Amino acid sequence: xxxxxxxYAIKTILFLNEYQDxxxxxxKTISSExxxxxxxxxxxxxxxxxxxxxxxxxxxxxxxxxxKKPSEISVAQIMRIIDGPIALIxxxxxxxxxxxxxxxxxxxxxIRKLFxxxxxxxxxxxxxxxxxxxxx
Amino acid sequence: xxxxxxxYAIKTILFLNEYQDxxxxxxKTISSExxxxxxxxxxxxxxxxxxxxxxxxxxxxxxxxxxKKPSEISVAQIMRIIDGPIALIxxxxxxxxxxxxxxxxxxxxxIRKLFxxxxxxxxxxxxxxxxxxxxx
DNA sequence: TATTAACCTATAAAAACGATAGGGTAATTA
DNA sequence: TAATTACCCTATCGTTTTTATAGGTTAATA
Numbered sequence: 498x499x500x501x502x503x504x505y506a507i508k509t510i511l512f513l514n515e516y517q518d519x520x521x522x523x524x525k526t527i528s529s530e531x532x533x534x535x536x537x538x539x540x541x542x543x544x545x546x547x548x549x550x551x552x553x554x555x556x557x558x559x560x561x562x563x564x565k566k567p568s569e570i571s572v573a574q575i576m577r578i579i580d581g582p583i584a585l586i587x588x589x590x591x592x593x594x595x596x597x598x599x600x601x602x603x604x605x606x607x608i609r610k611l612f613x614x615x616x617x618x619x620x621x622x623x624x625x626x627x628x629x630x631x632x633x
Numbered sequence: 634x635x636x637x638x639x640x641y642a643i644k645t646i647l648f649l650n651e652y653q654d655x656x657x658x659x660x661k662t663i664s665s666e667x668x669x670x671x672x673x674x675x676x677x678x679x680x681x682x683x684x685x686x687x688x689x690x691x692x693x694x695x696x697x698x699x700x701k702k703p704s705e706i707s708v709a710q711i712m713r714i715i716d717g718p719i720a721l722i723x724x725x726x727x728x729x730x731x732x733x734x735x736x737x738x739x740x741x742x743x744i745r746k747l748f749x750x751x752x753x754x755x756x757x758x759x760x761x762x763x764x765x766x767x768x769x
Numbered sequence: 770t771a772t773t774a775a776c777c778t779a780t781a782a783a784a785a786c787g788a789t790a791g792g793g794t795a796a797t798t799a
Numbered sequence: 800t801a802a803t804t805a806c807c808c809t810a811t812c813g814t815t816t817t818t819a820t821a822g823g824t825t826a827a828t829a
Contacts, residue, residue: 499721499748501818507744523774532735537819543776556827557773572747585635599668608643610769611708611761612635618754625747633746637787659805673788679807692796693804 503579505533506541507572510550514567514627521553521560541579548578572630573623583623584616591620639715641669642677643708646686650703650763657689657696677715684714708766709759719759720752727756 508531513522524542528535542561545551552564563570576583582593588603589612600606644667649658660678664671678697681687688700699706712719718729724739725748736742 498718498723500816504722504744511743525774534819536821539775539777540819546775553775554827555773555775555825558828559774559826561775582634586640587634607647607766607769608640611758611766614758615755618758619751622747622750622754630743630747633743636785661805670788672790675806675808676788682806689806690796691794691804691806694797695795695805697806 499576500580502537502541503576505531505538506545506575506579508533509538509541509545510563510570510575510627511630513551513561513563514631517562521558521562523560526560544578545575548574550575550578567627568629570627571624572627573620576623583619584612586612589613589616591616635712636716638673638677639712641667641674642681642711642715644669645674645677645681646699646706646711646763647766649687649697649699650767653698657694657698659696662696680714681711684710686711686714703763704765706763707760708763709756712759719755720748722748725749725752727752 509527512527512531516522524535524538527533528538533541542551542553546553546561546564549564550570551561553559553561573583577592582590584590584593586597586609587593587595588597588600588606588609596603597606597609600609603609645663648663648667652658660671660674663669664674669677678687678689682689682697682700685700686706687697689695689697709719713728718726720726720729722733722745723729723731724733724736724742724745732739733742733745736745739745
């Protein structure tokens with residue numbers, strides 16, 4: 498399951514993309530509009546910022562802005578930043594690969610083959626950009 | 634991520650399918666062969682039994698047997714029994730549907746549409762049977 | 770200089786996860 | 800029928816993860 502953090506993060510990015518016209522949007526606004534606990538949201542925005550998904554402007558009239566074009570931000574990127582791997586088992590993860598401790602031979606493991614297929618299909622869909630999402 | 638419980642459960646079913654020739658296989662054997670903590674395994678087998686995936690034979694020479702043909706057991710079934718929904722968000726789950734509390738309109742929610750696509754593809758692959766798995 | 774809003778660290782409550790403990794019950798075999 | 804094997808059942812426990820909350824600091828603006 499997707500964590501609430503990740504869901505909040507995706508909603509935040511979608512909100513920024515939709516309602517931003519030059520001016521930054523404050524965490525307070527996002528919090529009340531998207532019903533995300535304020536302090537929890539600040540925490541999430543920090544991660545998104547440190548990963549160059551959003552930029553921040555401090556002080557009065559400050560807030561957050563997308564750090565790149567919406568066509569260059571994918572849901573998969575956001576999920577990886579917040580929740581880590583997309584794959585269901587670590588031994589088939591592209592970005593967070595780890596061997597399974599008990600596994601004897603990765604090459605012949607049927608569970609691995611099945612979940613590699615699952616990962617491929619998941620990533621295929623989740624790699625859609627924020628712009629693509631609007632067209633669904 | 635798949636829980637260890639679910640991974641152990643899938644391994645157990647694969648083991649039963651592969652090494653069973655009429656005789657039941659004991660939890661002890663599965664535990665040592667698949668390196669699954671014994672008491673933890675008993676617990677998992679209980680769930681698999683109550684969901685008619687395996688049958689048990691008590692007493693000496695007892696053990697576990699698949700409760701149906703391997704072609705009728707899917708990885709998705711096992712995952713649902715052990716971990717619950719396959720979908721990444723509850724509002725697109727087929728078997729464990731729940732509305733998202735904050736969601737205003739399911740019909741127009743783009744996150745929902747995206748994750749519905751993800752679920753469809755995941756289920757498509759995970760619905761493969763234990764027999765299909767052997768052919769991978 | 771008052772206000773707004775981002776930034777930062779720490780802590781806490783709750784749930785989930787992975788496992789263990791300790792006994793009870795049924796069937797087989799010697 | 801006694802011993803053994805192996806399933807059955809409930810409870811508990813320690814750790815990690817998740818979901819926040821608290822309380823203050825720093826920067827920009829009006």
